[in-house]
Amino acid sequence: MSFDNPWIHGLVMGLILANVALVITGYSIWFERKFAGRMQNRPGPSVVGPWGLLQPLADALKLLQKEDIVPRSADRALFNLAPPLTVFCALSALAVVPVGPGVIVADLHIGILFALAMGSLTVFPVWMAGWASNTKYALLGAMRSAAQSISYEIPLLLSATVPIILADSFRITDIVNAQLGGKWFALWPPGPGIAAFALFFLCSLAEANRIPFDIPEAESELVSGVSTEYTGMKWGLFQLAEYLHTFIISLVATTLFLGGWDGPGDNDGIIWMAIKSLTLFAGIFWIRWSFMRYRADQLMAICWKFFLPLGLVLVMLTALWVHLI
Amino acid sequence: MSLHATPHPKDTVKWTTVGGVRVPVHLLIPNLPDPFMDIEDYEPDADLMVLNMGPQHPSTHGVLRVKLVLDGEVCVKVTPYLGYLHRGVEKLCEKLSYVQITPIVDKNDYVSPMMNELAINMAFEKLIGAEVPRRARYIRTICAEIQRLGSHLLWLGTFGLDMGGAIGGGGSIFMHTFRERELLLDLFEDLTGCRFHYNTHTVGGNRHDIPAGWAAKATQVLAVISKRCIEYEDFVRGNKVFQARTVGVGIIDPVLAIDLGISGPVLRASGVDVDLRRDQPYAAYDEIAVNVATDPGGDCFSRYVVRVDEMRESIRIATELLAGVPEGPICSLKPVKLPGAVKAKHGQGVYSSIESPRGELGTFVVGNTVRRQSAIPYRCKIRSPSMHLLQLLPYICPGNNISDIIVTLGSLDPIMGEVDR
Numbered sequence: 001m002s003f004d005n006p007w008i009h010g011l012v013m014g015l016i017l018a019n020v021a022l023v024i025t026g027y028s029i030w031f032e033r034k035f036a037g038r039m040q041n042r043p044g045p046s047v048v049g050p051w052g053l054l055q056p057l058a059d060a061l062k063l064l065q066k067e068d069i070v071p072r073s074a075d076r077a078l079f080n081l082a083p084p085l086t087v088f089c090a091l092s093a094l095a096v097v098p099v100g101p102g103v104i105v106a107d108l109h110i111g112i113l114f115a116l117a118m119g120s121l122t123v124f125p126v127w128m129a130g131w132a133s134n135t136k137y138a139l140l141g142a143m144r145s146a147a148q149s150i151s152y153e154i155p156l157l158l159s160a161t162v163p164i165i166l167a168d169s170f171r172i173t174d175i176v177n178a179q180l181g182g183k184w185f186a187l188w189p190p191g192p193g194i195a196a197f198a199l200f201f202l203c204s205l206a207e208a209n210r211i212p213f214d215i216p217e218a219e220s221e222l223v224s225g226v227s228t229e230y231t232g233m234k235w236g237l238f239q240l241a242e243y244l245h246t247f248i249i250s251l252v253a254t255t256l257f258l259g260g261w262d263g264p265g266d267n268d269g270i271i272w273m274a275i276k277s278l279t280l281f282a283g284i285f286w287i288r289w290s291f292m293r294y295r296a297d298q299l300m301a302i303c304w305k306f307f308l309p310l311g312l313v314l315v316m317l318t319a320l321w322v323h324l325i
Numbered sequence: 326m327s328l329h330a331t332p333h334p335k336d337t338v339k340w341t342t343v344g345g346v347r348v349p350v351h352l353l354i355p356n357l358p359d360p361f362m363d364i365e366d367y368e369p370d371a372d373l374m375v376l377n378m379g380p381q382h383p384s385t386h387g388v389l390r391v392k393l394v395l396d397g398e399v400c401v402k403v404t405p406y407l408g409y410l411h412r413g414v415e416k417l418c419e420k421l422s423y424v425q426i427t428p429i430v431d432k433n434d435y436v437s438p439m440m441n442e443l444a445i446n447m448a449f450e451k452l453i454g455a456e457v458p459r460r461a462r463y464i465r466t467i468c469a470e471i472q473r474l475g476s477h478l479l480w481l482g483t484f485g486l487d488m489g490g491a492i493g494g495g496g497s498i499f500m501h502t503f504r505e506r507e508l509l510l511d512l513f514e515d516l517t518g519c520r521f522h523y524n525t526h527t528v529g530g531n532r533h534d535i536p537a538g539w540a541a542k543a544t545q546v547l548a549v550i551s552k553r554c555i556e557y558e559d560f561v562r563g564n565k566v567f568q569a570r571t572v573g574v575g576i577i578d579p580v581l582a583i584d585l586g587i588s589g590p591v592l593r594a595s596g597v598d599v600d601l602r603r604d605q606p607y608a609a610y611d612e613i614a615v616n617v618a619t620d621p622g623g624d625c626f627s628r629y630v631v632r633v634d635e636m637r638e639s640i641r642i643a644t645e646l647l648a649g650v651p652e653g654p655i656c657s658l659k660p661v662k663l664p665g666a667v668k669a670k671h672g673q674g675v676y677s678s679i680e681s682p683r684g685e686l687g688t689f690v691v692g693n694t695v696r697r698q699s700a701i702p703y704r705c706k707i708r709s710p711s712m713h714l715l716q717l718l719p720y721i722c723p724g725n726n727i728s729d730i731i732v733t734l735g736s737l738d739p740i741m742g743e744v745d746r
Contacts, residue, residue: 040500136376140398140727212566220384220487220495221731289497292489292566295728296398 006106014095014105021094025243026056032285039289059236066232071134074229078132083230083237085125090244093118097251098173100261100270111172112160115252116153119207119245123149126216126226129238133229141225144296145216148206151303152213156203158311162196162318163256172252176260180268186257192317197257199311201280204249206299208242210284212291213299250280371396376727380409384487384731387741391718393730400730403722405715410745418705422664423449423528426705431522433707434743436479439472439513440681442526445707447607448688449528451675452702453667459609460653461530463646466609468516468525469679470643471543474550475509476682477636478502480738481557484629487735488570498560505553508546515539528667530656540647547640547647554636561629571625575721575733578623585720586713589684590635591737594628596621601680608679613642625736632738635682665700669693672703683738684710707746711739 030045030052037044045052070079096111098104108114123146130142163185164170167178179185186197206213217225227238254260254277263272294302376393379385388409394402414433418426430445431438443465450457457465482502489495510520517523517533525533561567577587579595592599600617602610618634620627661667669692678687687708693699714737722730 036496040497041504042500136374143398215728220489221727223383290560292485292495292564292570294566295570295726297726298569 010105013103017094017099017105018091021091021244021247025240025247028243028247028281029059030055035282035285036289063233063236068234069231071229073134075132075134078128082125082129082132083234085128086122086241087237087244089118089121089125090241090248093248096172097248097255098176098260099251099273101268103270104173107171107173110170112164112170112175112256115172116157116160119248120149120153122241122245129230130226135229137222137228138226141216141222141228145209145226148213148216148299151300152203152206155199155303155307155311156207158315159196159200159203160256161315162192165315165318165322172255176255176262179259180262182259182262184257184259184262189318189321192314192321193257195310196314197253199307199314200253200256203307204253205284205287208245208249210246210288212287212293214293215296215299246284247281250277250284253280373401384735386483386734386739389715389739389741393727395727398726400723400725400727403718403730405718407712407715408745410741412746414746415705415707418702420701422700423667423702424661425664427526428522428524430707431524432742433709433746434681434683434686434711434740436740437472437476437682438522439468440679440686442523443469443608444677444679444681444686444688446526446528447679448675448677448690451677452669452690452692453528454670455529456657457530458654458657459651461655462609463650464531464535464655465526467643467646469608470639471509471512473682474636474639475506477632478506480632484735485561487731488567498557501557505550508550512543512546515542527656527661529658530654532656534655535650540650544644544647547644551637551640554633558633568626570732571629571736574625574725574729575736576623577717577721581720585716587684587717588713589680589682589710590631591628591684591714593617593619594631595623601678601685609646613645615642625732628736668699669702678708681710683714683740683743686710709743709746711743714739715744
């Protein structure tokens with residue numbers, strides 16, 4: 001039994017990476033609150049621990065202590081199953097994302113498809129939660145979520161097809177290796193690469209229900225959307241899944257378009273992966289705190305009238321590029 | 326005054342007449358149903374859902390309950406239900422003496438208490454025949470304009486919340502406008518000792534004179550806010566998402582607005598040039614020119630434009646008045662020691678109205694001629710602009726998404742304390 005055994009390797013790596021991702025997610029919430037505070041002329045969390053660093057722990061403790069309420073009219077089994085399932089789906093996508101050279105849980109040959117599939121599977125637990133809550137707001141939120149996820153799935157996959165064509169592989173490690181030495185797909189080929197990166201980034205925001213595409217949550221209209229009836233740690237799991245999803249999106253976008261762990265010169269390593277993905281992650285927060293949200297029908301219009309044709313054109317251009325050069 | 330960055334869609338909107346009222350034809354439901362139809366008359370096969378939005382809902386601006394009949398996510402019929410915040414203020418006024426009423430009506434429009442005080446004391450002065458000294462009239466006008474600015478700042482913040490949510494871009498606007506509102510509340514605190522429910526207006530003048538250095542401080546604060554208004558314009562007006570959410574949403578026909586008794590910024594945003602500050606000057610408005618902001622669009626974006634223009638105008642008026650506050654007494658009557666000191670001499674009704682941030686805030690007072698009750702009004706009716714605004718909802722909301730209904734409601738800026746009284 002050595003570390004080369006895929007089972008052992010997967011188990012150890014999975015444990016490490018999942019925990020690292022969860023800690024980063026917890027601290028991203030602290031970072032986001034601090035960041036939002038700075039944007040809004042207030043200090044943000046500053047009481048619990050130095051610079052409010054223990055705030056995520058305090059939040060988790062508070063959520064754990066809260067009364068766990070299940071509405072009488074809710075479908076109890078589905079209601080309780082939905083929050084862990086969202087976290088499961090979000091975390092599963094992490095399995096195929098290489099964080100550094102060799103630092104990967106399972107190097108699947110269809111890695112990128114698996115990651116996107118797991119990301120889009122979250123629509124099931126979300127719909128499950130909306131249906132099982134037996135509340136009108138939750139139901140509306142779940143319907144919006146389903147429509148949004150299914151629509152944005154298509155341009156997301158189309159934009160991910162660009163690096164797949166360029167690297168000639170579905171394996172994310174191969175995609176990163178093709179970019180080593182500064183040949184990032186976001187920069188090269190000029191044109192389709194950066195456009196595909198932008199498209200992937202925007203569609204991922206929609207997939208993860210982030211502003212300006214967070215209409216399933218839309219707390220000004222739907223109170224809290226899908227998570228309206230959830231309390232305590234179950235609600236916390238929804239939030240955790242959302243942030244995890246956002247984090248994994250940043251990782252995937254980095255590997256697909258920004259060269260993964262490729263650094264300047266020969267300085268490749270996990271540190272570059274961390275810098276790039278966390279910058280993207282912070283960019284998502286920045287967008288969140290400066291934009292309002294679109295309306296549901298406008299969101300669909302953007303997807304079907306603009307993103308989808310753009311994705312198709314990008315795939316064709318990339319195919320042409322590969323064919324000619 | 327219009328500073329439009331984008332063209333208005335008013336000319337492209339088709340209009341139809343339903344039940345004698347002109348309403349825009351919506352794209353989502355081509356055949357707009359009658360606002361007051363029996364819901365059974367709508368398509369019998371449609372799967373309709375009734376959603377009671379409020380009285381506990383983050384975006385109904387208080388305890389408004391709106392019954393929505395939804396076809397999918399498109400609203401078919403809207404019925405606002407009022408009265409969740411009814412406190413019997415008008416009845417209470419019939420039990421209190423004239424000088425005791427001011428702190429009660431402070432709580433009506435709780436976003437702009439100065440306006441309530443001014444409105445009710447103007448009516449009492451008209452009934453009693455009390456003169457207001459020039460200095461007091463200046464102080465009243467300055468307070469009114471600063472209060473209008475504060476009220477519109479709060480509106481801009483909550484409008485952002487309606488569109489962007491508390492956790493998001495809307496929250497950022499909200500926090501910034503509240504930073505400015507805080508400066509204004511500090512000014513009021515220096516002037517009256519209270520941050521919110523001031524009780525500074527009284528029959529015949531004001532209770533609190535301007536403290537030393539206040540005028541300079543107020544001018545400075547207004548200059549700061551004037552600069553920050555430009556920041557809001559950058560943050561909001563040019564924002565594509567903001568435009569997508571507001572332009573062409575909740576269009577109000579001027580004829581419908583006049584029929585329903587709408588006044589204030591909402592009416593002016595439909596292109597009707599009416600402003601009581603200019604048309605029927607009270608306090609010190611006869612000594613200063615008021616540029617009335619209007620916009621022809623009639624949609625939520627126009628209401629934003631009108632309110633932001635009014636904010637700039639308020640800053641200008643208050644700054645100009647602060648530079649020339651005349652010397653003299655601030656109250657024409659002796660300081661009131663006993664509640665019964667101010668008495669009405671006749672039992673006739675008088676009506677006086679002011680331009681509050683939400684529209685025409687009127688007061689109808691009837692004096693009491695029974696000898697022992699001459700210090701309390703016989704009847705005190707408050708005409709609040711917000712209540713008229715809510716009557717618009719059944720006309721302008723059907724055919725829109727839930728999201729648009731929230732934005733439309735936010736753009737009307739109703740204050741539930743004033744609606745229900």
